[in-house]
Amino acid sequence: MQSSRLASLRRMQFLRSWEAILFFVFLAILLYNATRVPAYLTVGNQINVFYLYAEKIIVALIMTFIIINGEIDLSVASVMGLCAGVLGRLLEMGVRGEYAIAAALVTGLLCGLWNGLWIAYARLSSLIVTLAGMIMFRGLVWVMVEDRSITNFPAWINHLGQDAILGPFPLSLIIFFVLLIFAYIVLHHSAFGRYVYVIGNNREVARFSGVKVQQIKLILFATSGLISALAGVLYAARLGAMRSSTAEGFELEIITMVLLGGVNIFGGSGSLIGVLLSILTVLNLRNGMSLANITLQQQTGVIGALLIFSVLVPNLAGRVRAELNRRRFARLAAEQTAPAERKEVKAESK
Amino acid sequence: MKFITRILRPEQVRELVTLFLIVIIVLGFGAFLKDYYTGRTFVRISTSIAIIAVVAMAQTLVAITRNIDLSLGSIVGFCAFFLGVQLSYHHEIGPVPAALIAIAVGTAMGLINGLIIAYGRVPAIITTLGTMAIYRTAIVFYSAPEGGIVSAHRLPLWARQFASWSIFKMGDLDFRVMVGIAILVVIIFQLILTYLPYGRRLYAIGSNPEAARIAGFPAQRIVFIAYLIGGALAGLGGYLFLLQYGNLMVLAGVGLEFDAVAAAVVGGVNIFGGTGTAIGAFLGATLIGTLDYSLRRWPAISEFWRNAILGLLILLAVATDSAIMARLRLMWARAAAAMTMELAESKTSSSPQA
The missing domain is CATH 1.20.5 (Single alpha-helices involved in coiled-coils or other helix-helix interfaces)
Known part of the structure; x- marks a missing residue:
């Protein structure tokens, strides 16, 4: 008796939850698109829907952690651009592709550490630090690449970015799904994930409870830099080219996806399921609007x-x-x- | 020390520091660059900061109340576009009615922001992130019949010449009308922030929302009006934007909101509310504008360094603020406490009971 009431209460809570609303909105969009375009529900089209936004949704995963932690990272798109720039410049100078990619990833990690050190140890607000980072890293791309565009990527990099690697799946999507599962386990089933929530709820309480607040914030921002670098490399490889304005303005769309997933902008609540549903909703909505010739x-x-x-x-x-x-x-x-x-x-x- | 605390407040110390930095930059570049101390330099720098100063004022108002407005760039763009299209068809509109049109449109957009933020209780960053995209889309829709552009040669004559109107001229030195408008706006808002009850309430809400609520301030209305005024200022910014550039594309004003945040922060405005002055934001804009122009004039380094240095500057401004301003305030508070103690002592000693 008691347990069945509890179960029905849980069901009610789920139906009222943000995830449920998103789920039904997503289903409605999917059905609407499917009735309009017969080939919509094919695996090929669904993969295409994801593929065009793969880099943004990869960064959205780490952004979820950061916003739940009560911070924000506006610099992700500039880090993407900077790392694509490092990759492009090194390839142009004749460095081997593997080393160029490694250098790009290290650059991203350094950017993340730079942000993280100011935020965690100097206790500056992440909004300002990453705003400064956004302007500064984008400025560094301009210094490196100026107003040219770099296109001479080796064939294997273009292949990794553009072709299906495993069955019908391109590399960027495989990376996304692997990271999604990893992020889900870390956020919802590990001590680290609980700390992320606790800090987001109340930083002082977390500190007095012995949570290493500064260390966790530093790890999050460093990871954000690294993941953004990965996304930047994937983006450059997918386009087969980069310019100084590569990935400009992506941060807003990434943050929008996370917030739409029910993550509280002030930190402390939200889930990766919600963010995943929001990603599905946004991507299918965009795809449907593209089919309806909306710019x-x-x-x-x-x-x-x-x-x-x-x-x-x-x-x-x-x-x-x-x-x-x-x-x-x-x-x-x-x-x-x-x-x-x-x-x-x-x-x-x- | 006592003397300093009596005649200056911590905010004014911060303003003086910004001013001091501007002087250092000017002297430094003046030593390296040829023909730096000319009227032309003044004209270039002053006109380049006119728009940003007005928009930074809007950002300062909302920042003081612990909010942010990311849609300012889109509002500036839309107002410029709206006015541009109207002027290309109606040449009879004069400068003043044109300004009023732009301000009205901007106010309407600020009204939407304010309603959602103050009365809908949606966090400012979410709302303005959304309206930033929506207003930009509005530009796309509105400009579609015009082919997505406003071109200068279709504007009335006064609009094409406005940017070169000057208040007074002294050889090369040319004090433009645009600059005059911006400085007038800064002075008006400095007076509002310092002397009007409304201005003081902005600070009260920003420095302690809970206390302001308990004190009975209508917090929602105050924030709402801040967004309304912010929208109006962005409208004025759009007016200046159109008159300065003439040719507009759909991307007009993109990124201006971040420039405004940068100017405000460099000028000592705390983005988390409670501190900051209009003059500070103006000085911040001036500092960035001066640095920007001087770097472009310096042949040794590429002009592309501009943003990299600006980012660093913002970071340093905030880092020094957080390290120093708290200590300054403490010093001032101690001085004030000491002064009240002295007053109390002198009163008790002079009273007959003692």
Whole structure:
């Protein structure tokens, strides 16, 4: 009896949860697109939907950790650009591809460490540090590449970026799924993941509980740099080219995907399931809009509106519900305690 | 020490430091570059910071209340575009009505932001991230019939010449109208922030929202109005943007919101509320503008270094602020406490009971 009530309560909670709403929105978009375009649900098209956004959704995974931790990283897109730039410049200078990729990844790690040191140990706000990082790293790309474009990548790098490696899956998607599983285990089933939540909820409490706050923040930002570097390399390999403006503005879309997944911008709550559902929703929505000949810029506007409504509507609904509850309780209270209250008032007036 | 604490506040010390840095930059580059101390340098730097100073003022207002506005660049772009299209078809619109149109459009966009943030209780960063994309899309829609551009040769004559109007001229030295408008805006907002109750309430909400709420301040309305004014300022920024550049593309004003944050932060505005002045933000914009122009003039290094150095500058500004400003405030608080103690002592000693 008790347990079945608990189960039904859990079911109710799930149905009211953000993940459930996202799931139904995602299904609706999928069905709508499928009815309009017969080939929509084929594996090939679904892979294509993912493939065009593979780099962004890879970075969205680590961004989830960072936002749950109560921080933000605006510099990811510039790190992507910088690492693509390092790769391009080194290849241009005749360095072997393996070394060039390694150098790009190390560059990303250093960028992440730079951000992380200022944020964790100098205790500066991540919004400003990574804003400065965003401007600075993008500036370094401009210094390195200036206004040219670099296209002379070796064939094997282009092959890795553009062709299916395992069955129908391209490398970037395989990396995404491996990282997704890894991130899920770390965030939801490890001590480290719990620390990430605890710090996001209350940094001081975490510190007094003996959580190594600074170390964890440093690890998160360093990882963010490394993953962004990986995404930048994959992006350059997919396009087979890079410019100084490569990946410019990606940070906004990445952050949008994470926030739409129900992750609290002030930290402490959110889940990777939500982010995955939000990624599925956004990608399929974009794909559907592309099929309906809506331009990329207009799609961005729709996603922006979705982001606002995703917080606004639950807020307003919650307030309406709270107001209704308040009135109901006030009425009930007035009916039941009216005589008693009168007595009290009299007593007070004496 | 006592003397300093009496005539200066910590914020003013911060402003003086920024001013001092600007002087150092000017002297430093002046020593290396030929023909640096000319009217032309002044004209270039002053016109380049006019727009950014106005937009930074909008960012400062909302930043003081612990909020942020990332949609400012898109608002500037939309207002510039809207006005540009209107002016290309209606040559009879004069400079003042044109400014009012741009400000009205900007206010409307600020109104949307403010409603969602203050009354819908959606975090500012989420809201303005969304409206940044939405307003940019609005530009795309609005400009589609025009082919996505506004071109200078279709604007009325005054709009093409406005950028070179000057208030006074002294040889090379040319004080442009645009610069005058920006400085007027800065002065007005400095006065509002310092002397009007509304301005003081902005600080109150930013430095301690809970205390402000308990004190009975209408926090929602104050934040809402801050966004409204911010939108109006961005509208004015759009007006100046159109008149300075003339030719607009869909990407007009992209990234201006981050430049505004940079100017405000370098000028000592705390993005987490409670501190910052209009003059500080203006000095921040001036510092960045001066550095920007001087680097471009310096042949030894590539102009592409500009952003790399700007990023470092922002970081250093915030790092020194967090290290020094807290200590300065403590010093000032101690001095004030000492002064009240002295006053109290002198009162008790002069009173008859003692």
